[in-house]
Amino acid sequence: MRLLLPLLLLAALMAMLMLRGYVHSEILADHRIRTEAPSDQVPEKILDGGPVIDTRDGRATSLRVPDHRLVLTFDDGPDPTWTPKVLDVLKKHHAHAVFFVTGTMTSRYPDLVRRMVAEGHEVGLHTFNHPDLSYQSRQRTDWELSQNQLAITGAAGIRTSLFRPPYSSFADAMDDRSWPVTRYIGSRGYITVVNDTDSEDWRKPGVDRIIRNATPKGGRGAVVLMHDSGGDRHQTVQALNRFIPELQARGYRFENLTEALHAPSAHTPVTGPDLWKGRAWIFLVQAADTVTDALAVCLAVVGGLVIARFALMFLLSGAHARRVRRPGFRWGEPVTEPASVLVPAYNEAKCIENTVRSLSASEHPIEVLVVDDGSADGTAEIVEAMGLPDVRVVRQANAGKPAALNNGIAHASHDLIVMMDGDTVFEPSTVRELVQPFGDTRVGAVAGNAKVGNRDSLIGAWQHIEYVMGFNLDRRMYDILRCMPTIPGAVGAFRRSALREVGGMSHDTLAEDTDITMALHRAGWRVVYAEKARAWTEAPESVQQLWSQRYRWSYGTMQAIWKHRRALVDRGHSGRFGRVGLPLVSLFMVVAPLLAPLIDVFLLYGVVFGPTQRTIVAWLGVLAVQVVCAAYAFRLDRERMTHLISLPLQQVLYRQLMYVVLLQSWITALTGGRLRWQKLRRTGAVEAPGGGVPAPRGTTAHEAERRPVA
Structure with missing residues (x-):
C-alpha cells in the first residue's frame, strides 16, 4: 500500500495535468x-x-x-x-x-x-x-x-x-x-x-x-x-x-x-449513456481544473515558504555566526568538568575502533561508555581488546537505541552526558567545544556540527550538501529563534538533570533525538548549537540505505511532532517552542517538503506544454537562489565550494528521492502503519581524523535489518 498509493497519486496527478493541457489547447493544438x-x-x-x-x-x-x-x-x-x-x-x-x-x-x-x-x-x-x-x-x-x-x-x-x-x-x-x-x-x-x-x-x-x-x-x-x-x-x-x-x-x-x-x-x-458520458467528461475537466488551480496555489505557497525560509536562514544564520565568532564570546565560565561519552552500538564491528580511538584523543577529560546492544559481531570484544583507559563496555540484551542510551546514562559517572553514534568519529576538540555552552545554566542540551565523512562519492557529496545547507544552516537559524528541533544523534550533549526531568530517552518514536529535544524545550531548557563541535559520520552509500535512513527519520519526525502537539498550548517560557518552533518544524520539515514536488511537476508540465522558455528561466532562477544559499552555508562552515558542482544534479535526482520518502512516510502515518527500527551496516569508511580532517575510503555498504524491539 505504501508503494502503490504514491504511484496512484502520481498517475492521477499526471492524468489531471494532461487533461488540463488538452482542454486548455496546450496539447494537440494546431x-x-x-x-x-x-x-x-x-x-x-x-x-x-x-x-x-x-x-x-x-x-x-x-x-x-x-x-x-x-x-x-x-x-x-x-x-x-x-x-x-x-x-x-x-x-x-x-x-x-x-x-x-x-x-x-x-x-x-x-x-x-x-x-x-x-x-x-x-x-x-x-x-x-x-x-x-x-x-x-x-x-x-x-x-x-x-x-x-x-x-x-x-x-x-x-x-x-x-x-x-x-x-x-x-x-x-x-x-x-x-x-x-x-x-x-x-x-x-x-x-x-x-x-x-x-x-x-x-x-x-x-x-x-x-x-x-x-x-x-x-x-x-x-x-x-x-x-x-x-x-x-x-x-x-x-x-x-x-x-x-x-x-x-x-x-x-x-x-x-x-x-x-x-x-x-x-x-x-x-438521454441515456451518451448524456452520462458527457456529464462525466465535464466533471473530470472541472476536477482537473480545480485540482490544478489548487496545486498552483500550493505552488505559490511553497514558493513563498521557500523564499521566507531562505531569507530567515540568511539573516539568522549570519547573526548566529557573528555572535559566536565575535572576539571574547563565551557562554559563561569555561567548562572544565569531565563528561561521560555514551556510544550505543549494535553490530558496529567495522566502525567501533575508529570511534573509540577518536575519543581517546579528546582534549577534554572524558569517560567512554560503549553500550553494546546485543551485538552479534564481536563489537564489545573489539572495544575490550583495545585496552584503553577510561573506556568501559556495558552489555545488554538487544532493546533498541533509546534503551541503550538510558542504560548508559545510568552507568555514567558525570553530570555532563555526550551522546554519539557508533559510526561517528570526533575531532580532539569536539567534546570540549560541545560542553562549553553548559557555562550558561539555562542550557540543557547542545547540538554539535555533524559532517559527512565519506563525501567522495556522488551520493555522499549530495548528503554533504544537505548536511551543510539543510541541517547546520537550519540549526543556526533555530538557535537564534530558541527552538532547535533536533539534537543530532551523531553529536549531542545533555545535562543529566535535564534528562532526568524529561524521563530520559523515549521509545515512543523512531526519532528519539527529535523527541528528547522537543521534550527539553517543553521543560523550559535552552537548546543551542555549537558550530565548532564537529563530528564525522558515515553517510549511507547506496540508494537503498539512504531510503531506509530517511524514511525512518521522516516518519520519526512526524511521530515526534504528533507526540508533542500539545506544545502549541504550552504557556510561559516553555511555550516558546510550541508557539514558534513546532509550527516552523511542521511547516518546513513536513508540509513544505511534501508540496515541494509541485515545483518539479509544473516544471515538467511547462517544458512539455509551454511556456517552455519562461518555465526554464523560472526554474533556473530557483536553482540560482539555492546555489547562493548553499554557497553561503558552505562559507559559514568553511567548506570547499567544489562539492557544489553536483548541486544541480542533486536538485534533479536526489530531491525526487527525498520527496518519495516523505510521501511514503505520510502514507505510513495516515494508514496507521508501523515502521520497524532499521540498522545500516557500516563499512568503517570514516577514520579518526588527523588534524581534524577524516580520511574517507570508498567502499560499498549493505543494509542489514535490525531485529524489532518491543
Whole structure:
C-alpha cells in the first residue's frame, strides 16, 4: 500500500495535468491558418449563395436569412468575463442569438452554455481545439466534432446540428481546400454556417464602426459575425447595447437561425449513456481544473515558504555566526568538568575502533561508555581488546537505541552526558567545544556540527550538501529563534538533570533525538548549537540505505511532532517552542517538503506544454537562489565550494528521492502503519581524523535489518 498509493497519486496527478493541457489547447493544438487557394471545385451556387450551407445527404444548397431578420452569431466562447455580459444585453433587449462554442471553453465553463440554452439561444460546434480543418485528416476532424459535441452534451444535455469552421468567412471565400471539408461535415449530419456580415469586432475598431459594419443594407437579413471570447470584448458589449434597440426600432427581429429560417430546432435532447458520458467528461475537466488551480496555489505557497525560509536562514544564520565568532564570546565560565561519552552500538564491528580511538584523543577529560546492544559481531570484544583507559563496555540484551542510551546514562559517572553514534568519529576538540555552552545554566542540551565523512562519492557529496545547507544552516537559524528541533544523534550533549526531568530517552518514536529535544524545550531548557563541535559520520552509500535512513527519520519526525502537539498550548517560557518552533518544524520539515514536488511537476508540465522558455528561466532562477544559499552555508562552515558542482544534479535526482520518502512516510502515518527500527551496516569508511580532517575510503555498504524491539 505504501508503494502503490504514491504511484496512484502520481498517475492521477499526471492524468489531471494532461487533461488540463488538452482542454486548455496546450496539447494537440494546431494553430496553422491556410492561405488562399483556387475555388474551381466549389459550385457557383455555393459561392453566390447564402451563409447557411447544407451538404447533408449529398446535397449542395445554401440559404439566406429573410429580410428584416438578423441572426447574431458569437464565436470562440464561452468566456467567463464577456459571455455573461453578452447574454445580459440579449436578455435585456429580448433578442436571441447563436453561439458557436469551442469544446475547450465549453468544458471549462459549462454553466454558460447551459444558460445559453435555457434562455432560448442556439449553440453550434466550433471544433474542440479551434484548428483550421483544411490541414486536418478526417480522423482528426471527426475527433474535433465528437469532442465538441461531448462537451455540449455534458454542459446542456443536447446535441446540435449547427457547425461553423474556425477561420471561416463569407460563402464566396469558400475554396478548394475548405469545400471538401464542408462536404464531409455535411456527411456527418451538420449544417455549416458562415456569415455575410462581419462586424470586425475582433479588430476593436470602436463601437460606432462595429455598429456600421454589422448593419445590413436595404433592410436585408443577415448572419452577423461577432465574438464573445478571444480577448477584450467590451466594445462588442457596448455596440450590442446600442445596435439591437436601434435596429429593432427599424423593424428588425433578432432570432435564432432556425427561427429566422422557420426550420426545425437545431437542438436534440440527449438521454441515456451518451448524456452520462458527457456529464462525466465535464466533471473530470472541472476536477482537473480545480485540482490544478489548487496545486498552483500550493505552488505559490511553497514558493513563498521557500523564499521566507531562505531569507530567515540568511539573516539568522549570519547573526548566529557573528555572535559566536565575535572576539571574547563565551557562554559563561569555561567548562572544565569531565563528561561521560555514551556510544550505543549494535553490530558496529567495522566502525567501533575508529570511534573509540577518536575519543581517546579528546582534549577534554572524558569517560567512554560503549553500550553494546546485543551485538552479534564481536563489537564489545573489539572495544575490550583495545585496552584503553577510561573506556568501559556495558552489555545488554538487544532493546533498541533509546534503551541503550538510558542504560548508559545510568552507568555514567558525570553530570555532563555526550551522546554519539557508533559510526561517528570526533575531532580532539569536539567534546570540549560541545560542553562549553553548559557555562550558561539555562542550557540543557547542545547540538554539535555533524559532517559527512565519506563525501567522495556522488551520493555522499549530495548528503554533504544537505548536511551543510539543510541541517547546520537550519540549526543556526533555530538557535537564534530558541527552538532547535533536533539534537543530532551523531553529536549531542545533555545535562543529566535535564534528562532526568524529561524521563530520559523515549521509545515512543523512531526519532528519539527529535523527541528528547522537543521534550527539553517543553521543560523550559535552552537548546543551542555549537558550530565548532564537529563530528564525522558515515553517510549511507547506496540508494537503498539512504531510503531506509530517511524514511525512518521522516516518519520519526512526524511521530515526534504528533507526540508533542500539545506544545502549541504550552504557556510561559516553555511555550516558546510550541508557539514558534513546532509550527516552523511542521511547516518546513513536513508540509513544505511534501508540496515541494509541485515545483518539479509544473516544471515538467511547462517544458512539455509551454511556456517552455519562461518555465526554464523560472526554474533556473530557483536553482540560482539555492546555489547562493548553499554557497553561503558552505562559507559559514568553511567548506570547499567544489562539492557544489553536483548541486544541480542533486536538485534533479536526489530531491525526487527525498520527496518519495516523505510521501511514503505520510502514507505510513495516515494508514496507521508501523515502521520497524532499521540498522545500516557500516563499512568503517570514516577514520579518526588527523588534524581534524577524516580520511574517507570508498567502499560499498549493505543494509542489514535490525531485529524489532518491543
